Amino acid sequence: MYAVDELKDVPALPAAFETAAAAAAADRTALECGKRVLTYRELNAAANRLARRLRSSEGVTAGSRVAIHMSRSVELYVALLAVLKLGGVVVPLNPAHPVAVRRSAAEEAQPVLTLRDVPAGLGSVTAERDVHELVAASASLPDGNLAEAVDPKSTAFILFTSGSTGRPKGVLIPHRAIARVADHNGHAVVLPDDCFLQTSPYSFAASTTEIWLSLLHGARLVVPPPQLPSLPELARLITEHGVTFLNLPCGLFNLLVDGHPEALDGVRSVIVSGDFPSPEHLSRALRAVGGAVHNAYGCTENSALTAVRALTEEDVRRQVFPVGRPLPGVGLHVLRPDLAPCDPGEVGELCLSGAGLTHGYLEQPKLTAEKFPEHAGTRLLRTGDMARLTPEGEVVLVGRTDQMVKIRGFRVELREVELAAEETGLVNRAVVRAVDAADNLRELVLFCTTATGEPTTSTRSRRTCAARRARTLIRGTTASRPPTSTPSPTSASPRTSPTRSSWRRWSGPSRSTRSWPPCCPRSRPR
Numbered sequence: 094m095y096a097v098d099e100l101k102d103v104p105a106l107p108a109a110f111e112t113a114a115a116a117a118a119a120d121r122t123a124l125e126c127g128k129r130v131l132t133y134r135e136l137n138a139a140a141n142r143l144a145r146r147l148r149s150s151e152g153v154t155a156g157s158r159v160a161i162h163m164s165r166s167v168e169l170y171v172a173l174l175a176v177l178k179l180g181g182v183v184v185p186l187n188p189a190h191p192v193a194v195r196r197s198a199a200e201e202a203q204p205v206l207t208l209r210d211v212p213a214g215l216g217s218v219t220a221e222r223d224v225h226e227l228v229a230a231s232a233s234l235p236d237g238n239l240a241e242a243v244d245p246k247s248t249a250f251i252l253f254t255s256g257s258t259g260r261p262k263g264v265l266i267p268h269r270a271i272a273r274v275a276d277h278n279g280h281a282v283v284l285p286d287d288c289f290l291q292t293s294p295y296s297f298a299a300s301t302t303e304i305w306l307s308l309l310h311g312a313r314l315v316v317p318p319p320q321l322p323s324l325p326e327l328a329r330l331i332t333e334h335g336v337t338f339l340n341l342p343c344g345l346f347n348l349l350v351d352g353h354p355e356a357l358d359g360v361r362s363v364i365v366s367g368d369f370p371s372p373e374h375l376s377r378a379l380r381a382v383g384g385a386v387h388n389a390y391g392c393t394e395n396s397a398l399t400a401v402r403a404l405t406e407e408d409v410r411r412q413v414f415p416v417g418r419p420l421p422g423v424g425l426h427v428l429r430p431d432l433a434p435c436d437p438g439e440v441g442e443l444c445l446s447g448a449g450l451t452h453g454y455l456e457q458p459k460l461t462a463e464k465f466p467e468h469a470g471t472r473l474l475r476t477g478d479m480a481r482l483t484p485e486g487e488v489v490l491v492g493r494t495d496q497m498v499k500i501r502g503f504r505v506e507l508r509e510v511e512l513a514a515e516e517t518g519l520v521n522r523a524v525v526r527a528v529d530a531a532d533n534l535r536e537l538v539l540f541c542t543t544a545t546g547e548p549t550t551s552t553r554s555r556r557t558c559a560a561r562r563a564r565t566l567i568r569g570t571t572a573s574r575p576p577t578s579t580p581s582p583t584s585a586s587p588r589t590s591p592t593r594s595s596w597r598r599w600s601g602p603s604r605s606t607r608s609w610p611p612c613c614p615r616s617r618p619r
Contacts, residue, residue, distance in 0.1 A: 097447045100277055100422035105243035105268035107178040109275040109309050111137060117285065117311035125334060126167045126316035133311065138236035139228070140174035145239070146231035148179055151206050151222065155180030155243070158251065160204040161295075162186040162195070162213040164319035168224050169295065170304070172208050177268075180243045184251045184263075185296035186213060198253045198261050201455060245269040251455055252298055252393050263455030270396035271301050273448045275309035277421040280387065280401045281364065283310040283338065290315045290336045292327070292345075298393040302340050302364070306398075312338070328353035336360060337384075342367035347374045354381040364389045364401065369414070369490070376409045390416035390490065394464065394474050395449040399423055400488065415487035422448035424471075425488050427480050432468045435482065440491055443480040444473045514539055 104112070114123075114133040124131040131139070147153040159176045161183055163169045176183050184202045186195045192214045199207070199218045207213050208224045215221065250266040274281070281302075289307040291314055293300040307314040315334045322330060327349065330336070339360055341349070346365045349356065354377065357363065361384035365375075370388060378386050386404050391397040402417025419425045424446035427435045435441035450472060453461030464475050479492045514523040520541035528538050 097419070097424040098422060100269075100273055100448045103245055103269040103273050103277075103448065104275075105177075105245045105247070106249055106272050106305070106309075107174065107239075107243055109272040110174065111238055113275065113309050113311045121285075121311060122313045123308065124167055124170055124314050124316060126165070127318070129167050131167055136170065136174070137238070139171045140178060141236045141238060142231040142234045143171055143175035143228055144178040145234045146227055147175055147181075147206075150227075150230070153179050153181050153206060155241070155247070156182065157206070158182045158184055158202055158204040160184040160186050160199055160202065160207040160213070160215075160219060162188055162207055162209040162211075162215075162221075163224060164188060164210060165291070165295070165316050166210065166319070167316070168210065168228060170308075170314075170316075171228065172224055173295075173304075176208075177243070177249055178239050180241065180247060182248045182251060187294050187296040188213075189294065190296075194261075198263070201253070201261055201263050202251050243268060245272065248452060250301075252296065254393055262457065262460070264393045265452035265455055266301075266393075266396050267452060270449050270451060271305050272309065273422055274302075274306055274398060274420070277448075278306065278310075278398075279420040280403060280417070281306065281389075281398065281420070282362070283307070283312055284361075285311045287312040287338045287361065288315060288334060288336045289313070289338045289340075290317065290330060290334070292317065292322075292341070298391065298397040299340060299342070299366070301397040302391070306338070306340075324348055324352050328356035331356045331360065338362050338364075340364045340366070340389075343370055344368065346378070347371055350374045350378050350381065354378075357381045358383050360384060363387065366391060370404070372409050372412050375404060375414070376406070379404070379406060379409070388414050388416050390488070392445075392474075392476055392478075394451050394476070395423070395445045396451060399445060399449060400425060402487065413483075413489060415483060415489045417487050419445075419447070420449075426473070427482050427488065432466070432473070437482045437484050437486075440479055440481045443476045443478040443488065443490070445476060446471050446473050450474055510537060510539070514541060519543065519545075 114137045117133045119134045120132045122130055123133045123136045153159060153176065157179070159181045161169070161172055161176070163172065173183055184198070184204050186198060186207070188211060195213060196215055196218060199215045204219045207215060207219045207221045208227070209221055210224055213221055245268045247268060248265045249268040249271065251263045252266060253261045253263050283306055287307070287310070289303050289312055291300065291303045293303055295304070304314065315330065315336060317330055331339070337360055339362070341363065343365055346363070351374070357378065358381065360382050363378070363382055363385070364387045366389040375386065387401045388404050389398065390400040392399065398420065400416040400419045400423070402415055404414060408414055426444045426446065427439070427441040428444050429435055429441050432444070450465070453465050466473055466475065477493055478490055480488050480490050483489060510525045511523040514520050514525070520543055523539055523541040526538050526540070528536060
């Protein structure tokens with residue numbers, strides 16, 4: 094019932110990269126970062142030298158967890174490859190995240206070493222080493238490939254997602270789950286002369302698509318500046334570097350179509366993911382893009398890229414946007430609560446199986462067993478996404494089973510943001526909703542009773558919450574009122590106020606009037 098073709102002989106990431114590097118012309122460009130350019134030969138040699146230095150001076154061996162706290166640069170990719178070549182486990186820590194988030198992830202993962210280009214502020218959790226000093230110290234070491242083979246089933250990355258309790262969830266991603274895209278990338282066809290742009294943070298699962306689809310196929314990867322580029326800068330990068338393959342969240346895709354559609358003219362393939370596509374923007378994009386626009390599905394627990402489908406004008410006309418069928422070796426199943434298959438058109442939970450599945454969650458066996466059940470002899474992943482099958486057997490997403498929402502491509506737990514707000518000391522109780530905003534995007538709205546009796550502002554709420562959670566989660570407006578006996582969305586009295594669940598059933602503020610519910614009559618976004 095859940096059978097998929099098994100992928101045989103999928104290598105570990107270092108072997109897959111070395112094969113791609115050997116197959117590419119020796120001087121083919123692998124990385125472009127500002128004025129710095131590295132060929133595949135140079136990138137592979139630099140990674141081999143750094144790997145030998147990490148082994149001899151820092152004691153990194155197979156299974157060692159090594160945190161990487163770096164801005165986007167040439168050295169970032171050298172460091173990633175060096176750790177992987179030793180069989181080490183990469184723990185990405187995003188310098189843009191609050192120090193509390195980074196320290197929490199490090200405490201969970203317990204890395205033996207952190208490679209950084211700026212101080213990580215992790216205290217005594219892990220030893221820190223400056224990556225530039227280590228690269229310089231490795232310059233005289235041999236640059237040939239290491240003799241030791243890496244087990245393809247071993248863990249390559251620990252990527253952290255956010256949990257509703259605020260505790261980070263580390264996802265253990267094996268080598269083969271990512272390396273499968275070297276030879277089994279389905280409709281995500283990569284040509285040797287393709288050029289990718291790496292826009293996703295390397296701590297975010299979407300970056301695996303950009304980095305490894307490029308480097309495992311001998312393509313060129315353009316690395317933008319560490320800071321998030323502005324929309325005009327993004328358009329300029331695409332045009333000046335001749336980017337032909339883009340992987341964008343829906344929100345950024347919509348903005349690019351609105352503001353700089355001309356930048357898409359030379360793009361051969363665009364992958365759009367992270368939210369429901371906008372029919373208006375897709376219609377315009379299909380005319381602007383020089384090649385194909387693909388709707389895609391992926392999640393961290395399945396090592397990112399899972400399904401890809403080229404969209405058509407007929408899809409836009411029908412306003413039905415399938416994610417299509419899975420990549421080779423991956424199973425997509427729409428199942429009922431008892432894990433029986435749904436009939437075409439019947440809505441059920443999207444479950445995955447096959448070569449992309451991760452090992453589960455770091456030090457969370459109960460959650461792993463719950464999310465990765467074995468049924469009828471097949472290990473599944475319960476994604477929490479609701480979907481249905483078309484008569485043709487393609488998958489169409491329809492929503493979520495829980496409080497998780499997508500904001501600009503990021504998965505956000507509403508309860509996590511509520512907890513972050515309540516931890517600030519500014520509010521007593523909080524309810525967070527995702528509502529429609531302009532340009533077919535979504536934003537978060539925080540409803541709260543204040544602790545001091547004084548209203549709080551959106552700016553103050555965002556700034557304080559951002560110190561406790563990743564900044565990507567906190568963007569939107571605040572509607573607040575002091576605690577009174579008047580019914581309010583977060584009043585403690587069950588007799589006079591809505592429950593959290595009934596409050597969340599509210600459809601959201603009107604775009605035109607920006608009106609708010611009668612139980613919060615004086616609330617306004619600030």
